[in-house]
Amino acid sequence: MKFLNIFDPKKKTGKLFEGFILFLIIFSIILMSIETFPSISETHKQLLGRLEHYILIIFGLEYLIRIARSEKKLRYIFSFSGLIDALVIAPLFLTSGADLRILRGYRLLRLVQILKLAKYSSAIRRFQVALSIAKEEILVFLFFAFFILFVAAYGIFHFENSAQPKVFSSILDGLWWAVATLTTVGYGDVYPITAAGKIFTGLILVVGLGVVAVPTGLIASAITKARALETDNQRLSKKT
Amino acid sequence: MKFLNIFDPKKKTGKLFEGFILFLIIFSIILMSIETFPSISETHKQLLGRLEHYILIIFGLEYLIRIARSEKKLRYIFSFSGLIDALVIAPLFLTSGADLRILRGYRLLRLVQILKLAKYSSAIRRFQVALSIAKEEILVFLFFAFFILFVAAYGIFHFENSAQPKVFSSILDGLWWAVATLTTVGYGDVYPITAAGKIFTGLILVVGLGVVAVPTGLIASAITKARALETDNQRLSKKT
Amino acid sequence: MKFLNIFDPKKKTGKLFEGFILFLIIFSIILMSIETFPSISETHKQLLGRLEHYILIIFGLEYLIRIARSEKKLRYIFSFSGLIDALVIAPLFLTSGADLRILRGYRLLRLVQILKLAKYSSAIRRFQVALSIAKEEILVFLFFAFFILFVAAYGIFHFENSAQPKVFSSILDGLWWAVATLTTVGYGDVYPITAAGKIFTGLILVVGLGVVAVPTGLIASAITKARALETDNQRLSKKT
Amino acid sequence: MKFLNIFDPKKKTGKLFEGFILFLIIFSIILMSIETFPSISETHKQLLGRLEHYILIIFGLEYLIRIARSEKKLRYIFSFSGLIDALVIAPLFLTSGADLRILRGYRLLRLVQILKLAKYSSAIRRFQVALSIAKEEILVFLFFAFFILFVAAYGIFHFENSAQPKVFSSILDGLWWAVATLTTVGYGDVYPITAAGKIFTGLILVVGLGVVAVPTGLIASAITKARALETDNQRLSKKT
Structure with a gap:
């Protein structure tokens, strides 16, 4: 599957994809922050909610692709970053009943990936x-x-x-x-x-x-x- | 006296006994904490007091067994941990007059034993x-x-x-x-x-x-x- | 231009000039502090403002002389201390409209020069x-x-x-x-x-x-x- | 003058004298602390003041003896501990006019001597x-x-x-x-x-x-x- 190249950080498409995900992480955190303001109207809140939902779907797709791409699938799923990725998209499947707001906090964990990308390894x-x-x-x-x-x-x-x-x-x-x-x-x-x-x-x-x-x-x-x-x-x- | 085996940390009975004492230490500290809540009724307070009394009696028995078991009895009695063990059971003999609540604080000292057991020596x-x-x-x-x-x-x-x-x-x-x-x-x-x-x-x-x-x-x-x-x-x- | 000797720190005139500029830096910071007091009358405020203006003119002259004196003029202008010197005299040309009070804060940067003079290099x-x-x-x-x-x-x-x-x-x-x-x-x-x-x-x-x-x-x-x-x-x- | 032996820390009389001065330093600091309490009556305040005066006289005598005893008199007088000793007894000669309470603070400096005596050199x-x-x-x-x-x-x-x-x-x-x-x-x-x-x-x-x-x-x-x-x-x- 050539399209999985987007995960190869050595290729240009891979770097672009990493940058896009990074942008989404920061964007979703900014959305989370904006939602806390009390002056936001109900219409805007719904818009923000829908935007967050779409971002989560992209994260979900990324998660599936990462599993498909990795050679040892189970190892990735139960690795630290794999579990974080799974937790982050959990709200997609827990919309009814459970309090979404706490689950939203999981998304902060994706910030850790920013550090992984940086050269400070x-x-x-x-x-x-x-x-x-x-x-x-x-x-x-x-x-x-x-x-x-x-x-x-x-x-x-x-x-x-x-x-x-x-x-x-x-x-x-x-x-x-x-x-x-x-x-x-x-x-x-x-x-x-x-x-x-x-x-x-x-x-x-x-x-x-x-x-x-x-x-x-x-x-x-x-x-x-x-x-x-x-x-x-x-x-x-x-x-x- | 074979029954003194319970103090031999190499034997299984010894380990079980150490675990039991450890459990009692933590349990007695939880009791101490619960007693501070103002919403506790008089009946419950009496129950807690009786429970604490029984735990102290077990600590007292443990103290006596430790003396009986140790080869240099006086050395144990005047050692740091020996004095702590004695202080902890002091409330058993000071029930009248003296304020029990301060003496209860002594029991915290037994927490030090938890560290002794741990492998962080x-x-x-x-x-x-x-x-x-x-x-x-x-x-x-x-x-x-x-x-x-x-x-x-x-x-x-x-x-x-x-x-x-x-x-x-x-x-x-x-x-x-x-x-x-x-x-x-x-x-x-x-x-x-x-x-x-x-x-x-x-x-x-x-x-x-x-x-x-x-x-x-x-x-x-x-x-x-x-x-x-x-x-x-x-x-x-x-x-x- | 012999009069540029005042920048030669090895000569007596150079040292005197450095001392004079140092004195002006500290004096201008003291003026800045005095201006913040609410009890100062309008007449005194105007006096302080005029004093600050004169000091800035001297800093401006110093800036021009430093440019004239330095062999690589552009390098000095775009150096760290050159840019600070330019920022400090900026209020001279921005009197109308812009809020002078923020610009006055720039002057604190000149304090860095005091350290340069000191022997703690x-x-x-x-x-x-x-x-x-x-x-x-x-x-x-x-x-x-x-x-x-x-x-x-x-x-x-x-x-x-x-x-x-x-x-x-x-x-x-x-x-x-x-x-x-x-x-x-x-x-x-x-x-x-x-x-x-x-x-x-x-x-x-x-x-x-x-x-x-x-x-x-x-x-x-x-x-x-x-x-x-x-x-x-x-x-x-x-x-x- | 054999009586100057009291300053020889190797002799028993010297050690006794050092201990006595140490006691006076701590005693005078306790007096200073007691005087700050607002509940003290005027009669007790006068008593404390007189006690402090006597202690200062002893410190003054000690100061004179130290000068007499030291071989290089001027060096002691202008040494750090010599100046402290002089400052401490200054209130004796400044009773009128000057605020005694600030001067009393000098006495805290004598605490430094305690450290000198200790073995933590x-x-x-x-x-x-x-x-x-x-x-x-x-x-x-x-x-x-x-x-x-x-x-x-x-x-x-x-x-x-x-x-x-x-x-x-x-x-x-x-x-x-x-x-x-x-x-x-x-x-x-x-x-x-x-x-x-x-x-x-x-x-x-x-x-x-x-x-x-x-x-x-x-x-x-x-x-x-x-x-x-x-x-x-x-x-x-x-x-x-």
């Missing part, structure tokens, strides 16, 4: 190497982070519940406060007002920041390490 | 090596951090007390402001309104962030260092 | 090397950052729109929330109030901080790397 | 080495940080002044917003409400965080470097 590989280097540390820190989040949530509930029974009505409010505080976002919708709660906040911040903020530093230093490994490999391959 | 060891590498720097920075917190607290009180006598009523309010500001949480419940207070805030942030935020970076780079040391040791042991 | 070169080392990673992370910002914006709009239709009226409000949250600024003007929105915020923070905060760490570690490269080069040049 | 030296390694970069980044702060302040004033004339009344309000935003504190007392102001905030945060947050990473990585240099020196001294 070496930087992404480096990032994957970095993740595999620091994987264990990041998992341990995430565990500690959840542990500290829970301790913070339970502690602040314990100290503030009697003073602000509506603000800290259960441990869930404490958890929300802990997330906003230990990530240093600090919206200011919930905060301790008792002396005990404030002292507890100070203590948990001293310990907590040293745990919650470390993964960021770990990723950064692991990328540096990954870059160093790459240079070492290049040197070795030059020597031999 | 090498990452934890690396984290301990990192802490011992950066120990001195972290202590020096903590000292400087407390110094800057105090200077910030005294300074903001000095500049804002006359303009906002209720918000900055004493140095303690200044300290609360300093904690929220230098960790960059910034709830927005207390902030300077005078020009002098705002200039002071700007200056203390330039100096303070360079002190309060550094420990996080130190931990991250020390972990990188610890990983490098490990690789060096592995190379050395391979050579010899 | 080696640190700036190191910073440029660091940027070129980490360029790919930073671009990949910026892409991921924009991706996560968009996902966060769409998600929070989806979860909060029905509960707070005025606060989250479109995806733009979601984007504003996402910027304030993922940079951990957290003003507190917009924040989720539904349980689903709060859980979504927690999840997006765990993933998002590991993406949005990493570029900072990358720059810092790349500068360290650039410094190491410099030392290596110095050693190599000493050996030979 | 090697970590402090490492920190000094790190500062000298990263000095140029930190200065360049501080310059850029001030440049970005100014651009942010001028920009936000330009975009928000007409919409919020009271909140952003001059560039100073813009500067206060810029400090609170680029350090990610985000109190929430001032924030943009116009679309243009919000887009500007997003852009300035992308660029600004990469500048304002970098010095922290630089300090952390320079300390790691300083530690490595130390180990290298130790190896070299072992070899020879």
Whole structure:
């Protein structure tokens, strides 16, 4: 089937097709954004809905062609990008009943393809190497982070519940406060007002920041390490 | 005593028992969380209380068996995990008078055991090596951090007390402001309104962030260092 | 033309002239700042405007002399600093119609010249090397950052729109929330109030901080790397 | 003068004296803190004032003895710690007229002595080495940080002044917003409400965080470097 050439990125038709799909991805995301505006009239909304439907059909066709084209069909279908492609076109078959709006969010996943097309594959590989280097540390820190989040949530509930029974009505409010505080976002919708709660906040911040903020530093230093490994490999391959 | 086999992690019964205790730890923490909800009726609260009591009794039995099983009994009792196990079952013997709710917090400490069971012991060891590498720097920075917190607290009180006598009523309010500001949480419940207070805030942030935020970076780079040391040791042991 | 000596930084007259221009840059920025004060009377505003006009004329003369002095005239005109110099004096010829106040902002660009004069050229070169080392990673992370910002914006709009239709009226409000949250600024003007929105915020923070905060760490570690490269080069040049 | 032995840290009397002065420093800082409480009666305030006066007299005596004891008197007087000691006792001679409360702040400087006594001198030296390694970069980044702060302040004033004339009344309000935003504190007392102001905030945060947050990473990585240099020196001294 010569027409499947459009998937061969080495040929001109393939590049044009990739560009067209890229354009549709970005266009469909812009449509998604426009639909959120409250000032849009019902007629325009229907027009947008129809446009989205047509784009999804094109994505669906692309999905079918990709299956037809790939040599190991099952492998593509159950690969990460294959599953994303399937999820993205799911709304085509779920129009009745299910809430389309959540499913629309799937389409954002196609953005990942933009990165695949870009020439930054070496930087992404480096990032994957970095993740595999620091994987264990990041998992341990995430565990500690959840542990500290829970301790913070339970502690602040314990100290503030009697003073602000509506603000800290259960441990869930404490958890929300802990997330906003230990990530240093600090919206200011919930905060301790008792002396005990404030002292507890100070203590948990001293310990907590040293745990919650470390993964960021770990990723950064692991990328540096990954870059160093790459240079070492290049040197070795030059020597031999 | 053959029945003590349940503590031998190499045997199947031991593994099952460890899993059961793990389940109880998580279950008791979920119970703790549920109890904080205000909508729970008195009858349900009593049921939860009784459930917690039974779990504590199992923890108490486990504690006794662990003592019986360990060869150096005193060493276990005064070890870190032994003391945690004792603290956790303390509410069993303190029912009258003392506030049970604070003591319930002790149970969170048992979460640490989950980590022990997990296979991430090498990452934890690396984290301990990192802490011992950066120990001195972290202590020096903590000292400087407390110094800057105090200077910030005294300074903001000095500049804002006359303009906002209720918000900055004493140095303690200044300290609360300093904690929220230098960790960059910034709830927005207390902030300077005078020009002098705002200039002071700007200056203390330039100096303070360079002190309060550094420990996080130190931990991250020390972990990188610890990983490098490990690789060096592995190379050395391979050579010899 | 002997009078062009004022551009020769090796001669005393050249240094004096550079100092004079530097003084005018800072003086004109101070004038810009003073003009923003609402308490300034109309008469003073006119005086400031006239002063600014005279300074621009001097900058214009300097621009002409620089062209006359440079050997490759076109190259200077289209160089980065040449274009800045042209932009800065643009308000002289655009007095009617166009809003002067925006154009005045151009003048801030001349601040860059202060750095050129300073002796920190080696640190700036190191910073440029660091940027070129980490360029790919930073671009990949910026892409991921924009991706996560968009996902966060769409998600929070989806979860909060029905509960707070005025606060989250479109995806733009979601984007504003996402910027304030993922940079951990957290003003507190917009924040989720539904349980689903709060859980979504927690999840997006765990993933998002590991993406949005990493570029900072990358720059810092790349500068360290650039410094190491410099030392290596110095050693190599000493050996030979 | 045998009684000057109290300054010889090798002798028992010297150590006792150092401990006594340390106790007085901490005691005087606690007194400073207590005085800020509004609930303290006039009688207690007078008592605290008298106590502080006595402590200052002891500090004054210590200052005189230190001069008498030191071999190069002028060098001590004009050394950093000598000037601090002089500043601390300054309130003794400035009781009339000048505001004692600001001068009291000087006393915090004596806290630095606590660090000198502690055994963490090697970590402090490492920190000094790190500062000298990263000095140029930190200065360049501080310059850029001030440049970005100014651009942010001028920009936000330009975009928000007409919409919020009271909140952003001059560039100073813009500067206060810029400090609170680029350090990610985000109190929430001032924030943009116009679309243009919000887009500007997003852009300035992308660029600004990469500048304002970098010095922290630089300090952390320079300390790691300083530690490595130390180990290298130790190896070299072992070899020879």
